[in-house]
Amino acid sequence: MSTIIVPTPTPTPVEDSESLRKAFEGWGTNEKLIIEILGHRTAAQRRAIRQAYTQLYEEDFLKRLQSELTREFERALFLWSLDPPERDALLAHESIKKWSPKNRSLIEISCARSSSELWLVRQAYHVRYKKSLEEDIASHTQGDFRKLLVQLVSSYRYEGPEVDMRLAKSEAKQLHEAIEDKAFGNEEFIRIITTRSKAQLNATFNNYKDEYGHHINKDLKNEKPEEFLESLRVVIKCICFPERYFAKVLRLAIDKLGTEEEALIRVVVTRAETDMNNIKEEYHKRTSKTLEHAIAADTSGYYEEFLLTLIGKEQS
Amino acid sequence: MSTIIVPTPTPTPVEDSESLRKAFEGWGTNEKLIIEILGHRTAAQRRAIRQAYTQLYEEDFLKRLQSELTREFERALFLWSLDPPERDALLAHESIKKWSPKNRSLIEISCARSSSELWLVRQAYHVRYKKSLEEDIASHTQGDFRKLLVQLVSSYRYEGPEVDMRLAKSEAKQLHEAIEDKAFGNEEFIRIITTRSKAQLNATFNNYKDEYGHHINKDLKNEKPEEFLESLRVVIKCICFPERYFAKVLRLAIDKLGTEEEALIRVVVTRAETDMNNIKEEYHKRTSKTLEHAIAADTSGYYEEFLLTLIGKEQS
Numbered sequence: 001m002s003t004i005i006v007p008t009p010t011p012t013p014v015e016d017s018e019s020l021r022k023a024f025e026g027w028g029t030n031e032k033l034i035i036e037i038l039g040h041r042t043a044a045q046r047r048a049i050r051q052a053y054t055q056l057y058e059e060d061f062l063k064r065l066q067s068e069l070t071r072e073f074e075r076a077l078f079l080w081s082l083d084p085p086e087r088d089a090l091l092a093h094e095s096i097k098k099w100s101p102k103n104r105s106l107i108e109i110s111c112a113r114s115s116s117e118l119w120l121v122r123q124a125y126h127v128r129y130k131k132s133l134e135e136d137i138a139s140h141t142q143g144d145f146r147k148l149l150v151q152l153v154s155s156y157r158y159e160g161p162e163v164d165m166r167l168a169k170s171e172a173k174q175l176h177e178a179i180e181d182k183a184f185g186n187e188e189f190i191r192i193i194t195t196r197s198k199a200q201l202n203a204t205f206n207n208y209k210d211e212y213g214h215h216i217n218k219d220l221k222n223e224k225p226e227e228f229l230e231s232l233r234v235v236i237k238c239i240c241f242p243e244r245y246f247a248k249v250l251r252l253a254i255d256k257l258g259t260e261e262e263a264l265i266r267v268v269v270t271r272a273e274t275d276m277n278n279i280k281e282e283y284h285k286r287t288s289k290t291l292e293h294a295i296a297a298d299t300s301g302y303y304e305e306f307l308l309t310l311i312g313k314e315q316s
Numbered sequence: 317m318s319t320i321i322v323p324t325p326t327p328t329p330v331e332d333s334e335s336l337r338k339a340f341e342g343w344g345t346n347e348k349l350i351i352e353i354l355g356h357r358t359a360a361q362r363r364a365i366r367q368a369y370t371q372l373y374e375e376d377f378l379k380r381l382q383s384e385l386t387r388e389f390e391r392a393l394f395l396w397s398l399d400p401p402e403r404d405a406l407l408a409h410e411s412i413k414k415w416s417p418k419n420r421s422l423i424e425i426s427c428a429r430s431s432s433e434l435w436l437v438r439q440a441y442h443v444r445y446k447k448s449l450e451e452d453i454a455s456h457t458q459g460d461f462r463k464l465l466v467q468l469v470s471s472y473r474y475e476g477p478e479v480d481m482r483l484a485k486s487e488a489k490q491l492h493e494a495i496e497d498k499a500f501g502n503e504e505f506i507r508i509i510t511t512r513s514k515a516q517l518n519a520t521f522n523n524y525k526d527e528y529g530h531h532i533n534k535d536l537k538n539e540k541p542e543e544f545l546e547s548l549r550v551v552i553k554c555i556c557f558p559e560r561y562f563a564k565v566l567r568l569a570i571d572k573l574g575t576e577e578e579a580l581i582r583v584v585v586t587r588a589e590t591d592m593n594n595i596k597e598e599y600h601k602r603t604s605k606t607l608e609h610a611i612a613a614d615t616s617g618y619y620e621e622f623l624l625t626l627i628g629k630e631q632s
Contacts (some may be wrong), residue, residue: 135511138511150467156448157448158451160446196451197451
C-alpha cells in the first residue's frame with residue numbers, strides 16, 4: 001500500500017504548475033511549497049504537472065527543478081518527479097555505468113517489479129539511452145554476474161497463480177544439488193530463478209525448506225564467492241518477501257555511520273507508491289522503532305521533510 | 317510489401333461472417349468462398365470477422381473452420397486466421413514441444429520480427445500456455461542451443477538507426493577471434509548476436525567482411541558442430557537479409573521430393589502480409605521461376621488455390 005496522501009480536491013495540473021512556478025521564482029526557492037505539491041501527488045498527477053508546466057512556461061520542468069535545489073534533496077525530488085519506468089531506467093543506467101557486485105538496483109528492478117513494469121523500464125531505456133538494457137549490462141559485466149543479470153532483466157515471468165507441485169519438487173532438488181556441489185553459477189540454478197513465475201518459485205522454495213530443513217537463503221550463506229551469493233539471496237528475497245527485504249535495506253542504510261543516502265533515497269522513492277506501508281510495518285517489527293523516527297533522527301531540513309512526506313507523515 | 321489483395325469496398329465483418337456461415341453450412345463446405353473471403357482480408361479484418369462470427373453464431377470461429385477443412389488446407393487456413401502474435405506463439409510452442417536442432421521457427425520468430433512484435437508474441441504465449449516462452453525453451457533445450465535461444469527470444473533489441481563504428485570494428489574482431497578459435501558457443505559471440513541492434517550488427521558484419529575478406533556466414537560454414545553453426549547462420553540471415561533467407565526456405569521446401577509442407581505453409585502464412593513481394597523477387601532471381609509457378613507445380617486443389625491467393629494471385 002502506498003503512503004502518498006493526496007489532498008481532495010486536488011488542484012489541477014495548471015494550478016499546480018502556477019504554484020510551482022511561484023515557488024521557483026522570487027526571493028529564494030520556496031522548498032516547503034514544492035514538497036507540499038509534489039510530495040502529495042501520484043505518478044500520473046506528477047506527469048500531468050510536468051507536461052502542463054513545460055507547455056505553460058516553455059522550459060523543461062525537471063531541469064528547472066534541479067537548478068533550484070541541491071544535494072540529497074535535489075536527488076530525491078528529481079527521482080520522485082520522474083515516471084516510475086523512466087526512473088528505473090535511470091537507476092539501472094547509473095548502476096551499469098559504475099557497476100559493482102554490491103549493486104542492488106538491477107536486481108530490485110528486475111525482481112521486485114511486475115513483469116509488465118519491467119517491460120516498461122526496458123522501453124524507457126531504449127528511448128533514453130538508444131541501447132537496450134540487456135545490451136548494456138552484457139557489455140559491462142562478466143562471468144556469472146552477467147549470466148544472472150542479463151537473464152533477470154530480459155525475463156518476462158508468467159504472473160498467473162498456477163503452480164506445478166511436481167516441478168517445484170524436482171527443481172527444489174536441482175537447486176539443492178547445485179548448492180551441495182557449490183555450483184552457484186550452475187546453468188540450471190540460474191535458469192530456474194530467472195525464468196520461473198514468482199508463484200512457482202515460492203512453491204519451489206517452500207518445498208526446498210520442507211525437504212532440506214532450511215530456507216534456501218540460509219544454505220546460500222557463508223559460502224564463496226560471497227558477493228555472487230549475496231546477489232542470489234537478494235534475487236530470492238525480492239521475489240519472495242520484497243517488503244522485508246526493503247525494510248532491511250533501509251535499516252542498513254540508516255544504521256550506517258552518516259547514513260547511506262543513495263539507498264535510503266532509492267527505497268523511499270521507488271516504494272512510496274507501492275508497498276511502503278508494509279515496509280514501515282516490517283521496519284517497526286524488526287527494530288521496535290518507527291521508520292519516521294529513524295529517518296528524522298538521521299536526516300535534516302527539507303530533505304528530511306520530503307522523505308517523511310513520502311512515507312506518509314501528515315501535512316503540518 | 318504485402319501480397320494480400322483486399323477488395324474495395326470491403327464487406328463488413330458481419331457480412332463476411334454471414335457469407336462464411338453459408339460456406340460452412342448446406343451441402344458440403346464451400347471452400348472457394350472461404351478462400352475468397354479470408355484470403356483477401358488483413359490481420360485486423362480477420363480478427364474482426366472472428367469476433368463478429370463468434371458473437372452472431374455463438375460458436376468458436378476457429379473450431380468451426382477446423383471442423384470443415386482437412387490436412388494442409390486446414391493447417392494453412394487455421395494459421396492464417398490467427399492474429400500474428402498468437403500464430404507465432406503457437407508455432408513457437410509446437411517447436412519447443414518437438415524440439416530439434418534443425419528447427420527454424422524459434423529463430424525466425426526472434427530475429428525476423430520487430431522488437432515489439434516479438435514482445436507481443438511473448439504476451440500471447442503467457443495467455444495461451446500459462447508459462448513464459450523463455451521458460452519453456454530453457455526447460456526443453458540444453459547447452460549452446462539453450463544459451464542462444466533463450467537470449468534470442470528474451471531480447472528486446474534497440475531499433476534506432478544509430479551505429480557505433482568503433483564498436484562495430486571491435487566486435488567484428490571478437491567474432492573473428494571466436495571463429496578462429498572454433499569457439500562458436502563463446503559467450504561474447506552469443507552476447508553480440510543476441511543483444512545488439514540490427515543496424516549495429518549490420519555494421520559489424522560489414523566491418524567483418526572488409527577486415528577478414530568474407531561474409532561471416534562463409535566462415536561459419538564447413539565447421540563443427542554443424543547443426544549449431546547452421547543455427548547461427550540462420551540468426552545472421554534473419555537479421556541481415558530475411559527476404560533472401562525466406563526465399564531459400566521456400567526453395568528448399570518446394571525442391572524436396574514431395575514438398576516440405578510445414579515450411580511452405582509457415583513461410584507463406586507468416587510473410588504474406590509483410591515482405592512476400594520481395595521474397596517472390598528473390599525467389600525469381602535465384603531460380604528463374606516465379607514462386608507462383610513453383611507452388612502451382614507442387615501443390616493442388618484448394619490448398620494450392622489458397623497459397624496462391626496469399627502470395628498475390630488475382631482473383632479468377
